[in-house]
Amino acid sequence: MERxxxxxxxxxxxxxxxxxxxxxxxxxxxxxGGAGSPxxxxxxxxxxxxxxxxxxxxxxxxxxxxxxxxxxxALIEAGMVRKLICSFPRSADxxxxxxxxxxxxxxxELVPQxxxxxxxxxxxxxxxxxxTPSSFGTDLAAGKPVELFxxxxxxxxxxxxxxxxLVKAETADTHxxxxxxxxxxxxxxxxxxxAAIAVVQARRVLPAxxxxxxxxxxxxxxxxxxxxxxRPVQEEDLNRARAxxxxxxx
Amino acid sequence: MxxxxxxxxxxxxxxxxxxxxxxxxxxxxxxxxxxxQPPGREAVFHTENGILNFGESPASGAEDWDLINAGxxxxxxxxxxxxxxxxxxxxxxxxxxxxxxxxxxxxxxxNGDLANWSTGPKGxxxxxxxxxxxxxxxxxxxxxxxxxxxxxxxxxxxxxxxLTGVGCVTRVYTSLxxxxxxDGRFVLREKLPALSxxxxxxxxxxxxxxxxxxxDLICPEL
Numbered sequence: 001m002e003r004x005x006x007x008x009x010x011x012x013x014x015x016x017x018x019x020x021x022x023x024x025x026x027x028x029x030x031x032x033g034g035a036g037s038p039x040x041x042x043x044x045x046x047x048x049x050x051x052x053x054x055x056x057x058x059x060x061x062x063x064x065x066x067x068x069x070x071x072x073x074a075l076i077e078a079g080m081v082r083k084l085i086c087s088f089p090r091s092a093d094x095x096x097x098x099x100x101x102x103x104x105x106x107x108x109e110l111v112p113q114x115x116x117x118x119x120x121x122x123x124x125x126x127x128x129x130x131x132t133p134s135s136f137g138t139d140l141a142a143g144k145p146v147e148l149f150x151x152x153x154x155x156x157x158x159x160x161x162x163x164x165x166l167v168k169a170e171t172a173d174t175h176x177x178x179x180x181x182x183x184x185x186x187x188x189x190x191x192x193x194x195a196a197i198a199v200v201q202a203r204r205v206l207p208a209x210x211x212x213x214x215x216x217x218x219x220x221x222x223x224x225x226x227x228x229x230x231r232p233v234q235e236e237d238l239n240r241a242r243a244x245x246x247x248x249x250x
Numbered sequence: 251m252x253x254x255x256x257x258x259x260x261x262x263x264x265x266x267x268x269x270x271x272x273x274x275x276x277x278x279x280x281x282x283x284x285x286x287q288p289p290g291r292e293a294v295f296h297t298e299n300g301i302l303n304f305g306e307s308p309a310s311g312a313e314d315w316d317l318i319n320a321g322x323x324x325x326x327x328x329x330x331x332x333x334x335x336x337x338x339x340x341x342x343x344x345x346x347x348x349x350x351x352x353x354x355x356x357x358x359x360x361n362g363d364l365a366n367w368s369t370g371p372k373g374x375x376x377x378x379x380x381x382x383x384x385x386x387x388x389x390x391x392x393x394x395x396x397x398x399x400x401x402x403x404x405x406x407x408x409x410x411x412x413l414t415g416v417g418c419v420t421r422v423y424t425s426l427x428x429x430x431x432x433d434g435r436f437v438l439r440e441k442l443p444a445l446s447x448x449x450x451x452x453x454x455x456x457x458x459x460x461x462x463x464x465x466d467l468i469c470p471e472l
Contacts, residue, residue, distance in 0.1 A: 032299040032336075033322040034315050063336075088378040092322075098374055110375050113298065114340030114382030121337040133344060133385035137416035139368075140381065153416075182316040182333060183300045189335045217335075236315035236322075 009176045009226045010205055014044035017199045017227045021045060021164050024082075026059040028120065028165040028191040029072060033064060033091065034235030036184035038168040038201050039071045041227075043245060045166075046078050057082045061120070061162060063113065063187060065089030065097035070238045074245035076100055085160070087113035093239060112140060115157050117190060123161035124193025124222070131156055165195030168232065169218070172202035173209070176223030177216045185217065192222040201229040252444060253396065253425040257472035261286040263352055263393050263423045267293050271349040272342075274298065274383055276366075277321040280352040280393055286472075294330070296348060298339050298379040303331040320379065343379070344386040351387035353380065355394045355422075357409040360456040362419040362431040364392065365411035377414075384415030396424035396453060403455030405429065405436060426450055428467060435459050440467040 011017045018041060021027065031037030049055065060081050065088075066073025073096040075081055084106055089097050100106040111119065112134045122130055131154035135141040145156040167188045170181040178200060180188055192198040205228040233247065254262070260282035267273055267283070269291040275281050284295055294303045297319040304325040308314070313324035334342075342348060357365040367380045384390055397403055405422065422429045427450055428440035438458045441450055443466040451458055 033318065035299070035318050036316070088376045089374050090376045094374070101374055108375070110377055112377050112381040113336070113379040114343055117336035117340050132382075134382045137363075138381060138413045140377065180333075182314065183297075183318055184316040185333055185335050186300050187336050190337055234315050236313075 007208070008174045009220070009224060010174050011225050011227050014040050014201065014227055014229065015047065017041060017201070017225050018045045018048065018166070021055050023055045024057045025055055025164055026061065026162040028061040028162040028187070028195050030165065030167040030186065030188040030191050031062065031064075031235075032183070032186040033067065034239075035182070036168050036180070036186050036188055037071050037235045038166045039233050039235060039238070040229045041166040041199060041201050042071050042075055043247065046074055046080070046245060049078055049080050056080050059083040059085065061085045061160060061191075063087050063116065064091060065094060067091035067235060068093045068239040068242075069096065069244035070247070071235050073097065076106065077245075079105070081106055083107040083109065085109040085111060085116070087111055087116050110140065116160070117187065119157055119160035120187065120190040120194045123159040124190060127159060129156050129158050160194060162191070162195045163197065165191040165198040167191055167198060167200045169200050169202040171204045171206060171211055172200055172223070172226045173206045173211050173220070174226065175208045176200065176220030176226055177211050178202065178218035178220075178223065179211060179215055180217055189218045189222075192218050197224045198222055199225045199227070201227050201232065203230060203232060204228065252442060254442070254467075254469055255472060257282060257286075258469040259393050259423050259425055261469050261472055262428065262467065263391060264288065266391075266421075267291070267350060269293075272296055272302070272347065274343065274348055274351045274387065276351075276353040276380070276383065279354050281321065283352055283393070296339075296342060297325070298343060298383070300334050300336065300339050301325070301327070301331060302334070303328045340379070340382050343382050346386050346388065348387040350389045350391060351383045352391045352393055353383060355392045355404060356411050357404055357406055358392055358394070358419050358422055359406050359409045360431065360436045361434045362417040363409050364414045364419050365409040367414045368412040370411065380414045384418040389420050390418050391421045391423065392419050393423040396426040401453075403453055406455035426453070426467075429458065437461060438464050440465045442467050
């Protein structure tokens with residue numbers, strides 16, 4: 001019997017992978033600094049914006065706020081981001097975000113890093129709220145409900161979901177099962193869970209069965225699109241070479 | 251006034267890390283603690299971006315930028331290392347699985363409140379993992395100069411800067427002394443031998459209690 005191909009989640013190229021992200025969408029972008037940053041997917045989104053004027057007014061969820069003039073920084077520099085939800089909007093070269101923030105062109109929601117991760121996990125797990133000790137008694141807990149558990153105070157935080165996630169993986173199979181490389185894993189597994197459409201760039205895309213099930217980190221049920229980017233650039237390398245978007249020979 | 255170097259403060263903090271401990275070191279001065287593990291002991295260092303048991307920086311040119319610590323510096327792996335995603339990483343932090351977290355400080359209050367993430371409303375606010383790291387570890391220690399660069403006390407009755415956490419610090423290693431936080435008060439445990447308690451009190455913004463013996467704080471030249 002012929003099998004259907006609905007489980008084949010591969011798309012032809014990065015442009016096709018991000019072609020339907022609309023104005024005003026919420027977009028989770030994986031990575032901690034440069035590790036795990038899906039530069040090719042981000043640049044494909046900027047390419048589309050330069051060609052069509054869309055998408056604009058994005059809400060971006062990332063741990064940081066970009067570095068230099070590539071990747072997330074370039075997305076902000078292009079004027080596509082209305083709001084950023086992150087934990088640490090500083091970097092070696094934070095000029096793009098800093099200027100946009102100080103000129104009031106971008107809104108910032110600052111979230112403690114572990115709370116950010118758990119909000120995203122909760123979004124993916126169908127848990128609308130949870131209590132955490134983090135930020136209790138600080139400015140970042142202002143206005144949030146507090147409850148005592150076993151004599152300690154905890155702050156209620158809400159889940160975080162998104163329309164899209166852009167994630168960098170090491171190996172994918174056509175079903176969207178993923179492995180990651182070293183510490184580039186960071187937010188990838190969480191963001192794939194929490195986004196309606198998780199778009200993954202992977203260095204290698206194998207047929208189903210190409211990844212040992214024992215080694216799968218993100219099961220394919222959390223992934224909607226896979227695109228192969230065989231030689232991905234690395235944000236740190238780009239910044240050390242003082243590269244800017246658009247990259248040469250991209 | 252004679253005082254310890256940053257390396258010496260880090261060395262002193264390292265003496266309290268037990269063999270087999272799981273430890274998170276904050277970015278900056280706390281990172282130095284890893285260099286001074288006493289002979290015969292092995293701690294496992296956690297970095298909140300997703301590695302347990304990372305080691306020293308690689309040689310220049312040998313960096314792998316997928317293998318970085320929370321300060322975004324390239325690191326190496328030691329035998330027994332592991333990778334994990336951010337939700338697991340902060341489960342290790344808040345879930346009580348770390349033995350020690352060592353952080354820097356702008357201010358520490360006698361009730362254990364810590365301010366180390368914001369110097370006020372100017373500039374771009376950034377918190378990272380600081381507010382998570384002060385919760386959950388069995389011991390939360392601070393290493394810091396005893397006073398600010400312009401000589402003002404960092405150990406205070408109450409913090410004046412925005413708080414990172416409430417009542418979280420259990421021990422402070424400074425350039426002059428080792429001080430515990432106990433029942434809402436600073437308890438002096440060790441001080442530089444040449445320094446009188448009165449002289450130490452004069453550069454401390456809250457009362458130092460001495461309910462027990464005060465040991466000499468002696469470090470190797472570092």
